[in-house]
Amino acid sequence: MVPFRRCHFFNINSIIITFMKKLFLFLIFQSFLFANSSILIINSYHKGYEFSDKIIAGIEKVLYPKTDIDINTLYMDSKRVTSQEYYDSLKKLYRVQLKNRKYDLVMAIDRFAYDFVLDIYKDFFNNKPILAVGIENFSYEKAKRFGVENRVSALLERRDLQGNVDIIRTIFPSMKKLYIINDKSLNALHTEPLIDELIQSFNGSFELSYLKEDNLENLIKRFSKRDETTAALFIRFYKNSNGELNKNQAISNFIKNAKIPIFVTDSIFIKKGATGGKIIDLFKFGEKSGKMALDILEGEPHKIVVSDDLQYVFDSTKLSEFTLPVDALKVPYTLVNKRVTFYDKHRGFINFVFTISPFLVFLILGLVHNIYMRKRIEKDLRKRIEFDETLLNAIDSPIFWEDSTGIIVEANNNFCKLLKVEGKTLYGKKLEDFKELDSVRKIIEILENYRKDVNENYEFKYMDDNAKTRIYLLKQEKFKDKKSNSEGFVTIFTDITKEKEIILEQQKNRQFVIQQSKLAEIGEIFSSIAHQWKSPLVEITAIAQELFYTKSCKEIKEDDSFVKDIMNQVTYMTDTINDFQKFIMPSNKKISFNIEDAIKSMLHIVRHNMKYNNIKIDLEIKENTNLNVYGYKNEFMQSVLNILNNAKDALLSKDYKNRRIEIKIFNQNNLLIITIKDNAGGIKNENPYKIFEPYFTTKEDGHGIGLYMTKVIIEDKMDGQIFVRNVEDGAIFTIKLGQRI
Incomplete structure (x- = not known):
C-alpha cells in the first residue's frame, strides 16, 4: 500500500x-503584453453628460483592473460649442498636452470625437489604432480619405427603430398614430437614413409621422393633452433652435409629463418617465467597447462591429398609467419602477417563517391564489366597465349619475350632447359648475321644477343642435350601494318626440274621420233632397204635357217652343241630380274605372259654376293613353273637384277675361299622369307643399281640410302620389296613379 x-x-x-x-x-x-500600454479616450461631450459618461463608466470597469494600462480621458464640449474657432483652439491645446505622450490606442466616443481624431490623426496619432465608439454609421470611404482604413475599428450604436415600432404595435393595438421624434442637430442627420428606411418600408394599420422639431416647448405643448390613440418614439432632442442645450432633466420632465406613452431607444431615460422600449444599455455598451480595446491591444485586426446587445425594458408605472399590457410580447423583458409589494417589504421575515414552518406553504399558496383571483377580478371588472360604458352610450336617452352631494359620477355621450359639454370635464364636478352655459342652466331649472313634485311625469321641450324642438320625459330614481354605503340619484331623459308626433297625427286623423263622417251625412241629406226633387219634376213634366195636349192646334203652335224649353230644363235638372247623387255617394270598394269618364262626369257637374265665373277648362288627352286605373271613382272625382275649387277661388281675383284651367292626361313609365294647371299667379307661400297639411289655409273663411283630404285619397286610398309647384303664371298639380290593364 x-x-x-x-x-x-x-x-x-x-x-x-x-x-x-x-x-x-x-x-x-x-x-509583457500590457506593460506600459496606454489608451487615450477622447469624449465628444463635457463631463457630466449622461450619454457619454455611462459609456466611459462601462469602459473603465473593464480597463481599470488592468493595472498596467494607463488611461487618459480628454473632454470636448461639442454639445455646447461647435464653431471652427473652438476646434482650432482645441488642436492647439492638444498639441501642448500630447506633445510628449504616446498612446497605443485612441478611443473616440461618438461622432464629434471620431471626426476630430481623423482631422488631427497625422499630427498626433500617426499609425496608431483607432476605436470609434457610439457612432451610428461607418464610412469606409471616409476612413480611406484620411488614410486610416486599416487602422480603424468601430463599435456601432445601431438603434432598432423597426423593433421598437413592432413592440409598440403589439402592446398598443388601439394606436392610430405614432410620432418619431428627432431634433435638428448634426447627430440627427446620421439617424435619418434609419428613419427614412423605416417610413418607406412601413405597412401598418396606423399613421407613422416623423416629427423633426427644434424647440422643446413646442413638444411639451403638443403632447400636453391626453390622447388615447397616440404614442411617440423618442430618438433624441438635445438642442433648441437658438443653440441652447437642453438638460437631461428638462427632457426627462417632458417625457414624464407627456399625456401619451413615449418610448425610447437607449437607457438614459429609463426610470425617468419613458414607457420603455427595445434599448441600448449604454453601460454594457461601454463594457463591450472596453473588451474590444483589449482585443486591439492584443493585436487583433481591425473590425467593424454593430452592437446587437439590445434589451427590452419597460416602466411598470407608465404601463399602468396608459393601460398597456406587455404580456403579449414573446421576448424576455425587464420591468423597472415596480410597485413595492408586501412580500418585497417583508422578504426576510417571510423567508424566516417559511424556514421554520413548512405549514405556511399553504398560506403562501393561498396568497398567490388570492393575487391571481384579484388580477382576474380586476380584468373581469375592467371588461365589465368597458361593456357597461359601451351599453350606456348605446342608449338613446341621456343618462347621468350624481352622488348625494350633487357631484357627477357617470354620464353617457347623449347627456354630454344635451349639455353641450365634453364628458371628461363633467366627472367629479357639479352641474352648477357649468352655469355659464345656457344649456346647463336650462337643465338645472328643469330638475328643480321636477323635484317640486316627483310623483308627476315631467315633460319639457328642448332645442337640439339642428334647431329642432324635441320633447323629453324626465324620470329620477334614488340608488344606494350597500357595499360602499354611498347613495345618489340616477336621472334619465327619455326622448318622446316621436310618440308625441304619433299622438298628434292620430288626433288629426280623428278630426279627419269626423269631417268625413260629416261629409257622409251631408251626402245622405243631399241624396234625400235629390230623391224628393225627382217627384216634383215628374209632376211638372206631366202638367206641361197635359197643358200641351189640352190646347187647340193654334195654341199648341204658340206654346210648342215654351213646352220644349220646360222639358229641356226639367231633363237637365234630372240628369244633374242623378249625376250629383252618384257623385256624393261614397265608394264601398275599389273598382277599375276610366279616368276620362270620371273627370268628364265631374266637369259636367261643375260646368255651370265655372261658366258663370267665366273660367275656361281645357281637357287634353294624349293619343293612345291607357286611361284605366284601379281605385275609388267617387273619391277620386272629389279629389279633382277640391283642386278645381281651389283654382276657381284663386282665379276669381284675376282678370274676368283671362281665367283658364288646363287638364292634361298622359302615360309615363307605366303610370297615368294627370296635371291640373291654372293661371291664378301661384301659391303665396315659401313652401307650396304645406297646402296639403291639415287645417292649413290661405283663405280667410277656409277650413284647410280639402287638399289634405285630396292627398289622403290619392296617396293612401289610391296608392298614388300628388305634387304641386309654382310655374310662370300659376300653379300646377301633378297626380301619378298606377294603371289597371
Whole structure:
C-alpha cells in the first residue's frame, strides 16, 4: 500500500507543478503584453453628460483592473460649442498636452470625437489604432480619405427603430398614430437614413409621422393633452433652435409629463418617465467597447462591429398609467419602477417563517391564489366597465349619475350632447359648475321644477343642435350601494318626440274621420233632397204635357217652343241630380274605372259654376293613353273637384277675361299622369307643399281640410302620389296613379 500512495502523490504534484508553470508563463506574457500600454479616450461631450459618461463608466470597469494600462480621458464640449474657432483652439491645446505622450490606442466616443481624431490623426496619432465608439454609421470611404482604413475599428450604436415600432404595435393595438421624434442637430442627420428606411418600408394599420422639431416647448405643448390613440418614439432632442442645450432633466420632465406613452431607444431615460422600449444599455455598451480595446491591444485586426446587445425594458408605472399590457410580447423583458409589494417589504421575515414552518406553504399558496383571483377580478371588472360604458352610450336617452352631494359620477355621450359639454370635464364636478352655459342652466331649472313634485311625469321641450324642438320625459330614481354605503340619484331623459308626433297625427286623423263622417251625412241629406226633387219634376213634366195636349192646334203652335224649353230644363235638372247623387255617394270598394269618364262626369257637374265665373277648362288627352286605373271613382272625382275649387277661388281675383284651367292626361313609365294647371299667379307661400297639411289655409273663411283630404285619397286610398309647384303664371298639380290593364 505504501508504494501505491507515494506514486499517487507524485502524479498529483507533477500536475500541480505543470499547471503553475503554465500560469506563471501566462502572467508573464500578459504583463509583457500590457506593460506600459496606454489608451487615450477622447469624449465628444463635457463631463457630466449622461450619454457619454455611462459609456466611459462601462469602459473603465473593464480597463481599470488592468493595472498596467494607463488611461487618459480628454473632454470636448461639442454639445455646447461647435464653431471652427473652438476646434482650432482645441488642436492647439492638444498639441501642448500630447506633445510628449504616446498612446497605443485612441478611443473616440461618438461622432464629434471620431471626426476630430481623423482631422488631427497625422499630427498626433500617426499609425496608431483607432476605436470609434457610439457612432451610428461607418464610412469606409471616409476612413480611406484620411488614410486610416486599416487602422480603424468601430463599435456601432445601431438603434432598432423597426423593433421598437413592432413592440409598440403589439402592446398598443388601439394606436392610430405614432410620432418619431428627432431634433435638428448634426447627430440627427446620421439617424435619418434609419428613419427614412423605416417610413418607406412601413405597412401598418396606423399613421407613422416623423416629427423633426427644434424647440422643446413646442413638444411639451403638443403632447400636453391626453390622447388615447397616440404614442411617440423618442430618438433624441438635445438642442433648441437658438443653440441652447437642453438638460437631461428638462427632457426627462417632458417625457414624464407627456399625456401619451413615449418610448425610447437607449437607457438614459429609463426610470425617468419613458414607457420603455427595445434599448441600448449604454453601460454594457461601454463594457463591450472596453473588451474590444483589449482585443486591439492584443493585436487583433481591425473590425467593424454593430452592437446587437439590445434589451427590452419597460416602466411598470407608465404601463399602468396608459393601460398597456406587455404580456403579449414573446421576448424576455425587464420591468423597472415596480410597485413595492408586501412580500418585497417583508422578504426576510417571510423567508424566516417559511424556514421554520413548512405549514405556511399553504398560506403562501393561498396568497398567490388570492393575487391571481384579484388580477382576474380586476380584468373581469375592467371588461365589465368597458361593456357597461359601451351599453350606456348605446342608449338613446341621456343618462347621468350624481352622488348625494350633487357631484357627477357617470354620464353617457347623449347627456354630454344635451349639455353641450365634453364628458371628461363633467366627472367629479357639479352641474352648477357649468352655469355659464345656457344649456346647463336650462337643465338645472328643469330638475328643480321636477323635484317640486316627483310623483308627476315631467315633460319639457328642448332645442337640439339642428334647431329642432324635441320633447323629453324626465324620470329620477334614488340608488344606494350597500357595499360602499354611498347613495345618489340616477336621472334619465327619455326622448318622446316621436310618440308625441304619433299622438298628434292620430288626433288629426280623428278630426279627419269626423269631417268625413260629416261629409257622409251631408251626402245622405243631399241624396234625400235629390230623391224628393225627382217627384216634383215628374209632376211638372206631366202638367206641361197635359197643358200641351189640352190646347187647340193654334195654341199648341204658340206654346210648342215654351213646352220644349220646360222639358229641356226639367231633363237637365234630372240628369244633374242623378249625376250629383252618384257623385256624393261614397265608394264601398275599389273598382277599375276610366279616368276620362270620371273627370268628364265631374266637369259636367261643375260646368255651370265655372261658366258663370267665366273660367275656361281645357281637357287634353294624349293619343293612345291607357286611361284605366284601379281605385275609388267617387273619391277620386272629389279629389279633382277640391283642386278645381281651389283654382276657381284663386282665379276669381284675376282678370274676368283671362281665367283658364288646363287638364292634361298622359302615360309615363307605366303610370297615368294627370296635371291640373291654372293661371291664378301661384301659391303665396315659401313652401307650396304645406297646402296639403291639415287645417292649413290661405283663405280667410277656409277650413284647410280639402287638399289634405285630396292627398289622403290619392296617396293612401289610391296608392298614388300628388305634387304641386309654382310655374310662370300659376300653379300646377301633378297626380301619378298606377294603371289597371
